[in-house]
Each structure stands twice: as C-alpha cells, then as structure tokens.
Amino acid sequence: MRAVYAQTLIELAEKDDRIVLLEADLMKASGTTVFKTRFPERTFNMGVAEANMVGVAAGLSAGGMIPFANSFACFASRRAYDQFFISGNYARLNVKLVGTDPGITSEFNGGTHMPFEDIGIMRNIPKLVVMEPSDPVSLKKLVIESAYHNGCTYMRLHRKSLPVIYSESEEFEIGKGKVLKDGTDITLIASGAIMVAEALKAGEMLNVDGISAAIIDMHTLKPIDTELILQFAKKTGGIVTCENHQKTNGLGSAVAETLSENYPALLNRVGVADEFGEVGRLNYLLGRYQLTAEHIVSAAKMNLSRRKYAFGSSENKMQMNDN
Amino acid sequence: MDSIELKILEDKAKEIRKMTIECIGYLGVGHIGGAMSVVEVLTLLYEKYMDVSPDEPQKRIRDKLVMSKGHAGPTLYCVLAEKGFFPKAWLHTLNVGGTRLPSHCDMNRTPGIDMSTGSLGQGISTAIGLALANRINGIDRKVYLIIGDGESNEGQIWEGAMAAAHFKLNNLIAFTDYNKMQIDGYVHDIMNVEDLNAKWNAFGWFVQRVNGHDFEDMEMAIERARHEHFRPSMIILDTIKGKGAHFAERRIDNHNMNVSYETALESCSMLNEIGRQPTEIHHD
Ligand SMILES: Cc1ncc(C[n+]2csc(CCOP(=O)(O)OP(=O)(O)O)c2C)c(N)n1
Numbered sequence: 075m076r077a078v079y080a081q082t083l084i085e086l087a088e089k090d091d092r093i094v095l096l097e098a099d100l101m102k103a104s105g106t107t108v109f110k111t112r113f114p115e116r117t118f119n120m121g122v123a124e125a126n127m128v129g130v131a132a133g134l135s136a137g138g139m140i141p142f143a144n145s146f147a148c149f150a151s152r153r154a155y156d157q158f159f160i161s162g163n164y165a166r167l168n169v170k171l172v173g174t175d176p177g178i179t180s181e182f183n184g185g186t187h188m189p190f191e192d193i194g195i196m197r198n199i200p201k202l203v204v205m206e207p208s209d210p211v212s213l214k215k216l217v218i219e220s221a222y223h224n225g226c227t228y229m230r231l232h233r234k235s236l237p238v239i240y241s242e243s244e245e246f247e248i249g250k251g252k253v254l255k256d257g258t259d260i261t262l263i264a265s266g267a268i269m270v271a272e273a274l275k276a277g278e279m280l281n282v283d284g285i286s287a288a289i290i291d292m293h294t295l296k297p298i299d300t301e302l303i304l305q306f307a308k309k310t311g312g313i314v315t316c317e318n319h320q321k322t323n324g325l326g327s328a329v330a331e332t333l334s335e336n337y338p339a340l341l342n343r344v345g346v347a348d349e350f351g352e353v354g355r356l357n358y359l360l361g362r363y364q365l366t367a368e369h370i371v372s373a374a375k376m377n378l379s380r381r382k383y384a385f386g387s388s389e390n391k392m393q394m395n396d397n
Numbered sequence: 398m399d400s401i402e403l404k405i406l407e408d409k410a411k412e413i414r415k416m417t418i419e420c421i422g423y424l425g426v427g428h429i430g431g432a433m434s435v436v437e438v439l440t441l442l443y444e445k446y447m448d449v450s451p452d453e454p455q456k457r458i459r460d461k462l463v464m465s466k467g468h469a470g471p472t473l474y475c476v477l478a479e480k481g482f483f484p485k486a487w488l489h490t491l492n493v494g495g496t497r498l499p500s501h502c503d504m505n506r507t508p509g510i511d512m513s514t515g516s517l518g519q520g521i522s523t524a525i526g527l528a529l530a531n532r533i534n535g536i537d538r539k540v541y542l543i544i545g546d547g548e549s550n551e552g553q554i555w556e557g558a559m560a561a562a563h564f565k566l567n568n569l570i571a572f573t574d575y576n577k578m579q580i581d582g583y584v585h586d587i588m589n590v591e592d593l594n595a596k597w598n599a600f601g602w603f604v605q606r607v608n609g610h611d612f613e614d615m616e617m618a619i620e621r622a623r624h625e626h627f628r629p630s631m632i633i634l635d636t637i638k639g640k641g642a643h644f645a646e647r648r649i650d651n652h653n654m655n656v657s658y659e660t661a662l663e664s665c666s667m668l669n670e671i672g673r674q675p676t677e678i679h680h681d
Binding site: 097099100101102103119120121122123125126148149152153182183184185186187352353354355358359362 | 424426427467492493494495496499500501503513514515516517518547548550551552579580581584587588650
C-alpha cells in the first residue's frame with residue numbers, strides 16, 4: 075500500500091508543483107524515499123519532531139503549497155493534534171495528514187504505537203475530512219481526492235500490501251461509502267484495510283448460515299454517508315459496525331449518531347472495548363481485541379436474535395412505521 | 398576502577414550484549430541498532446551505581462531509570478533479568494502476544510521498569526517529575542535518564558532541558574546515546590542536533606562527553622555528575638549504533654532489522670571469540 079501511496083504522490087506532484095511532502099524520521103517506513111529521489115527540493119524530513127512537522131506543513135499551505143505530512147498514526151494524531159487543530163484546521167488551511175500503522179497493524183511496536191483513538195479525536199475537528207482506504211485502488215483514488223479537497227484531511231494508511239477489492243475504473247468520492255455486497259437481513263459497515271476484509275469473510279460465513287448480509291466499505295468516517303446508512307438501515311433493519319479502533323467515537327459512534335437521530339435501527343459494534351494496545355502479531359491481536367470475522371458473525375447473529383426477541387421478527391419495528 | 402572490576406564489567410556487558418542479540422534473533426526482528434549502543438551504560442549503571450533490589454522492585458527509596466528511547470527495552474530487560482528481577486526464560490517471550498516484555502518499556506508489565514516509554518521525547522519530562530518528587534519527599538536517590546540523539550529532535554527534550562536546569566535538579570543524571578544515527582539516516586543528514594555540548598551547556602546543565610563503550614571514562618563522568626550540587630547532568634556518550642552485532646554494526650539500516658536466529662547465534666559466538674572488544678569511537 076505504501077508503494078501505491080508514494081507512487082500516487084509522485085503522479086500528483088508531476089502534474090502539480092504545489093504538492094510537497096513532509097516526514098518525521100519515518101520516511102523509510104512510509105515508503106516515500108522514491109518521492110524524495112524524484113522531488114528532493116519538495117521533500118522535507120523534519121526529524122523526530124511531529125508537532126513541528128505539522129506546524130511547518132500549515133505554514134507551507136499558507137504559502138500556497140499542498141503539503142502531505144506522514145508519521146505513524148499514533149504520533150500524527152496525538153503528538154501533533156494541537157498544531158493540526160490550530161495551525162492547520164482552525165486557520166482553514168490545507169494540510170493532508172497521513173497516519174500509518176493504524177490500530178492493531180502496529181503489531182510489535184505495541185501499546186505506545188497502537189492508535190485506537192485517532193479517528194475519534196480527528197472526528198471532533200470541525201470540517202475535517204477523515205478517511206481510511208481499504209485497498210490499493212481506494213487508497214490511490216482517495217489520496218487524489220484528498221489533494222484536491224479544499225481543506226485539511228486525515229487519512230489512515232495501512233503500509234503493507236493488500237489484495238485489490240475494486241476495479242481500477244472505480245470512482246471514489248469523499249463522504250460516499252461503497253456497497254461491496256447487497257443483502258437483506260443485516261448490514262455490515264466496515265472501514266479500513268483490516269476490517270473490510272474481516273467483514274467480507276464474515277459475510278461469506280453468514281451466507282453459509284442462510285443470513286443475507288449487505289457489506290459497506292465506509293472509507294470516509296467524516297463526513298459520514300448518512301444517506302447510505304439510512305438506506306441500509308431501512309432495508310435490512312439492523313447494522314453491525316466493524317472497526318480497528320475504539321468502539322467509541324469512531325465508525326460505530328458515527329453510525330449510532332446517524333441512526334438514533336433519524337431511524338433507530340438496532341446496532342451492534344465490533345471494535346476495541348475501551349482498552350489500550352499491546353504487542354503481538356496481527357492474528358493474535360485480532361483475537362485479543364475481538365475483531366475477527368467470527369466476532370462480526372456473532373455480533374450479526376446477536377443483532378438478528380435481539381430484533382426477533384424485541385419485535386417478534388427480525389424486522390425492525392421502526393420499519394413498519396416508516397411509511 | 399581497578400583492572401578486576403573493569404574485567405568483570407566487560408564480561409558482564411558481553412553477556413548482556415549476547416543475551417540481547419539472542420532474544421531479538423529468537424523473535425526474528427527488533428531494534429538491534431539502538432539496543433546495542435546502550436549495553437555498556439546500562440551495565441555500568443545497574444552493576445555499579447543503581448540502588449535497586451530485584452526482590453523489591455517497587456521499594457520506595459531507590460534509584461530510578463527512565464529509558465526514554467523506549468525501543469531499547471530489550472537491552473534493559475536483559476540487564477534486569479541478569480540481576481534477577483524476573484526469570485531469564487521470559488526473554489524468549491519478547492513481543493509474543495500476552496508477553497510481559499514488550500518492545501517498548503512498560504512499567505505496568507515488567508518488574509524493574511520505572512517508567513513507560515516509547516513515544517520519543519516524553520522521558521525527560523517524566524524523569525524531571527520523578528526527580529522533583531524525590532526532592533519533595535526527601536528521597537536522596539538519583540534519577541537516571543537515557544535519551545537518543547534522534548530523539549533530541551523533539552521539542553519536548555528542550556522544554557525539559559530548560560525546566561530541569563530551572564529547578565536545579567542535581568539529582569537528575571541524563572545520558573544522550575550519541576550513536577549518530579536515527580531511522581532515516583545519519584542525524585547530521587536528517588535533523589542535525591549539533592552542537593550538542595554547547596546546547597546543553599547553554600540550557601544550564603553540567604555537560605560531559607565520553608566514550609559510551611568505555612567503562613573507565615563513563616565511571617569518571619558519573620562520579621563527577623553525582624557530586625554536582627546545583628545542576629542536572631548531561632553525559633553525552635559517543636557510541637556506535639549496532640555495536641558488537643556483526644550483522645548490524647554501522648549499517649545505515651540497522652534501526653529495526655530482521656535477524657534470523659542463526660545469524661544472531663553466529664554473532665554471539667563471534668563475540669565469544671573476540672573476547673575483549675576493542676573500544677573505538679565512531680567519527681563521521
Ligand atoms: C514521538 C515518536 N516519534 C517517532 C517514533 C518512531 N521512532 C522510533 S525510534 C526513532 C528514531 C530514534 O532515533 P534515536 O533517538 O537516535 O534512537 P537510536 O538511534 O539510538 O535507536 C523513531 C523516529 C517514536 N517512537 N516516537
């Protein structure tokens with residue numbers, strides 16, 4: 075994925091000389107050394123100094139540039155939050171902040187490096203666009219969208235390679251989720267590299283049990299795609315959110331807010347349950363934080379059975395009153 | 398330091414170095430570079446200076462150490478295991494799911510770890526807090542702090558530099574592991590920190606600069622620092638990133654490396670053969 079990211083930045087920079095890149099001693103990790111080779115005069119490695127990096131990015135933006143600034147997601151978000159908030163967002167500038175190794179993908183770097191809250195804190199910045207692509211195609215398209223969005227953006231970036239989900243010609247728009255699979259009994263709304271894949275697996279497992287699950291890739295966490303959420307809440311009556319993040323303040327919360335204000339369908343959230351990160355391999359951590367396809371399946375079944383219990387069928391009561 | 402004591406420390410450091418290489422090799426990946434450059438300073442502190450006890454890791458009156466470059470945890474774990482804070486068998490659980498020995502130091506998981514670190518730059522502030530608490534509570538013990546040269550890019554380091562001098566924390570003894578490298582390359586190429594001596598001096602610290610692989614040099618510096626009355630101490634250690642791990646030493650990509658177990662064992666046996674390591678300083 076990082077190779078796709080770097081390549082996309084190079085393509086953007088070839089066409090637009092406002093594109094600049096900032097790193098904080100994690101250039102090798104971000105995979106952007108190729109950008110530096112191609113555009114040395116537009117690359118700034120700021121050293122281990124994330125707050126300064128983001129402030130400098132804001133200044134570059136005020137000077138007419140379009141800065142992309144990268145670090146591990148924990149540091150990009152928490153370590154430089156006030157600089158991003160004030161110098162970037164409050165000043166209505168144009169900083170494109172990218173956080174790598176989100177959630178459990180920081181694996182052996184452990185608790186200090188494992189952000190389960192970055193989307194949460196970012197979602198509270200007014201007007202900020204918050205994204206998490208799930209495959210190489212969506213990454214490329216959303217980086218381009220981000221570059222030409224007028225305002226700051228925050229993107230989570232999975233560094234390792236991922237299977238392709240979308241065809242090269244698929245178009246992406248900020249704030250418009252993607253329906254990966256239609257369904258009638260329940261909707262799985264997932265975001266990001268790890269959880270979209272788990273949701274797809276869960277969809278197949280549910281299918282085997284005769285449950286028809288719709289699957290949505292919610293690549294933009296903010297602004298959230300209200301229309302799509304409500305459409306599928308009405309259609310399937312129940313929703314399960316799947317995120318590599320705290321259950322609170324991220325995707326699950328965004329969907330809960332949307333539902334409860336408009337159409338309170340039953341929601342179950344798969345995500346981290348108010349815990350800190352810790353070291354381990356990805357597979358271990360998926361189980362440790364209850365993020366696997368199996369956990370999604372049981373959340374979906376719980377959702378269905380609770381609806382049955384409450385309403386005498388798996389239909390949501392609201393659905394009957396809807397017309 | 399007499400020659401017997403020197404020999405004992407050198408043998409101990411060799412043991413720590415081998416244990417560290419071995420446990421990183423056992424896992425297959427790790428922050429080998431920055432782990433190797435702090436072997437001697439940690440060995441000297443824990444073998445000679447620190448008032449700590451394995452049977453009572455939390456005892457109230459003790460010296461404390463903040464490993465601000467938290468990714469050097471594995472070296473510290475080996476030192477602590479060697480001292481008996483926990484069984485050496487734990488070393489093979491480094492970074493395994495559920496472990497008590499995570500890559501970055503965690504005071505809630507590992508006996509003998511005095512502060513949780515891993516987000517660079519934060520250790521200096523917590524060390525200042527510990528030193529202030531000792532002063533308030535009349536605890537006549539030292540707080541030791543180890544920071545990296547790349548870590549010294551962080552603004553927080555210099556906020557702490559100002560505060561520690563302002564509060565005249567003579568009970569704080571800090572070390573910069575000046576191995577001249579960070580992740581993306583040489584510190585002078587990525588974000589130059591020079592003139593380090595002059596900077597710490599200007600902030601009001603008692604500054605010394607010694608070879609961080611030489612016990613006699615470090616001992617003299619620590620003795621002087623311990624007797625300083627009004628200022629916090631910064632001992633800048635000239636070190637070599639990856640020191641003693643043949644597959645890593647001086648390699649520009651040695652920050653976090655894949656290491657096969659065979660390579661690790663080979664490195665350990667090379668250390669055995671060489672015996673006393675020549676102490677050399679890295680000049681760029
Ligand atoms: C705040 C923060 N930013 C980035 C990192 C990622 N990181 C870990 S080690 C490192 C380089 C540190 O260089 P240095 O302090 O010289 O350590 P050493 O070379 O001794 O290993 C970086 C950027 C981090 N751990 N914390």
